[in-house]
Amino acid sequence: THMYNIYCKLILLMWLMMCVVDKSAFVSSAQQGEVESGTRRKIKRLLSFQRYCHASRLLRGLVPHTPGSLHLLDDDYLGQAAHMLSKVGTWNFDIFLFDRLTNGNSLVTLMCHLFNVYGLIHHFQLDMVKLHRFLGMVQEDYHSQNPYHNAVHAADVTQAMYCYLKEPKLAEQLSPLDVFLGLMAAAAHDVDHPGVNQPFLIKTRHHLASLYQNTSVLESHHWRSTVGMLRESGLLSHLPADMSQDMEQQLGSLILATDISRQNEFLLTFREHLDNQDLDLQLASHRHFILQIALKCADVCNPCRVWELSRQWSERVCEEFYRQGDLERKFDLEISPLCNQQADSVPSIQIGFISYIVEPLFEEWHRFTEPSLLSQTMMGHLHKNKARWNKYLSVCTMLLEQ
Ligand SMILES: *[C@@H]1O[C@H](CO)[C@@H](O)[C@H](O)[C@H]1NC(C)=O
Ligand SMILES: [Zn+2]
Numbered sequence: 001t002h003m004y005n006i007y008c009k010l011i012l013l014m015w016l017m018m019c020v021v022d023k024s025a026f027v028s029s030a031q032q033g034e035v036e037s038g039t040r041r042k043i044k045r046l047l048s049f050q051r052y053c054h055a056s057r058l059l060r061g062l063v064p065h066t067p068g069s070l071h072l073l074d075d076d077y078l079g080q081a082a083h084m085l086s087k088v089g090t091w092n093f094d095i096f097l098f099d100r101l102t103n104g105n106s107l108v109t110l111m112c113h114l115f116n117v118y119g120l121i122h123h124f125q126l127d128m129v130k131l132h133r134f135l136g137m138v139q140e141d142y143h144s145q146n147p148y149h150n151a152v153h154a155a156d157v158t159q160a161m162y163c164y165l166k167e168p169k170l171a172e173q174l175s176p177l178d179v180f181l182g183l184m185a186a187a188a189h190d191v192d193h194p195g196v197n198q199p200f201l202i203k204t205r206h207h208l209a210s211l212y213q214n215t216s217v218l219e220s221h222h223w224r225s226t227v228g229m230l231r232e233s234g235l236l237s238h239l240p241a242d243m244s245q246d247m248e249q250q251l252g253s254l255i256l257a258t259d260i261s262r263q264n265e266f267l268l269t270f271r272e273h274l275d276n277q278d279l280d281l282q283l284a285s286h287r288h289f290i291l292q293i294a295l296k297c298a299d300v301c302n303p304c305r306v307w308e309l310s311r312q313w314s315e316r317v318c319e320e321f322y323r324q325g326d327l328e329r330k331f332d333l334e335i336s337p338l339c340n341q342q343a344d345s346v347p348s349i350q351i352g353f354i355s356y357i358v359e360p361l362f363e364e365w366h367r368f369t370e371p372s373l374l375s376q377t378m379m380g381h382l383h384k385n386k387a388r389w390n391k392y393l394s395v396c397t398m399l400l401e402q
Pocket of ligand 1: 202203210213214
């Protein structure tokens with residue numbers, strides 16, 4: 001791999017030299033600027049290809065974001081953040097920018113805004129101080145050192161969930177309770193994620209694995225942590241006990257649905273409902289099922305975003321996998337699938353993820369929405385992004401075979 005690495009760089013270097021030499025030899029000076037910028041573009045593109053061949057060391061140090069470089073009280077940034085919130089329902093919403101403008105408070109800011117939009121504070125007679133305390137705890141309990149499973153991912157999933165709740169097929173049918181639970185589950189669904197996966201926790205005999213008996217270990221932890229914070233903040237303490245208990249249970253059922261190993265179970269049921277056309281959104285149980293599916297979609301919707309956003313999520317998730325792989329190597333454990341930086345490239349991981357997880361789920365969602373404008377947009381991005389990763393992959397393979 002090391003030799004291949006050097007080889008790759010050599011080929012790249014030769015190609016760059018050829019580019020520069022043959023272009024400048026016969027181009028008039030008037031065209032020079034244009035060609036130069038064209039060449040620079042080509043070089044940039046090639047560098048980005050090469051980046052994905054083994055890539056992510058280059059990203060190391062770039063990916064972890066350090067909230068706090070902006071001042072909380074900077075009116076200009078907050079003004080821009082407020083302006084962004086006026087477009088929070090648009091699919092190309094840039095959550096990374098929003099997180100910077102809110103000084104790393106994207107999750108709290110977004111949730112407060114959406115609760116206001118839906119009038120949930122009034123409807124459930126929520127105490128603003130308790131709500132802030134609860135949301136602050138949730139945001140804090142995400143690990144900002146995780147390249148992927150951090151509070152920005154939670155905010156991103158919440159924003160996607162909001163877009164799905166607004167789907168014409170769904171919006172009219174949803175009760176305030178549905179909306180409340182949908183948003184809460186999205187915001188908290190990965191809370192206190194350790195940045196490693198369940199097999200890692202099992203094989204290192206982590207206490208969470210034995211606590212939850214090796215099944216839905218992370219998802220159970222996200223849910224129980226959320227319940228703990230709900231009770232500690234007293235957010236629901238004014239409600240009748242059976243109501244707050246029901247809310248906790250429903251939150252659990254939503255968060256546990258994000259366990260990817262249960263994807264087939266959900267997909268088969270969803271497909272069956274669509275084939276039989278027997279979904280009745282007047283029924284609370286059917287609405288709950290659709291909320292589970294919507295949350296699952298929101299959780300894996302990265303490849304359905306516009307390329308510039310999608311690409312950043314891809315790099316982040318792979319970086320998190322590679323870090324787990326590095327830990328496994330360091331402790332002489334077997335390296336988990338997708339976590340080997342030398343063997344698993346960003347494009348190949350993304351193509352697998354899209355083909356086996358994202359496409360099957362979104363094809364059914366697309367059907368469910370009959371298909372909505374948003375669904376069509378998402379499918380468009382999904383296909384374009386997949387084609388792009390395939391192109392990167394073939395360039396990597398070509399370089400490898402030369
Ligand atoms: C969980 O997995 C570990 C490692 O495979 C095993 O030793 C343990 O008995 C399992 N625990 C349960 C409750 O299945
Ligand atoms: Zn997630």
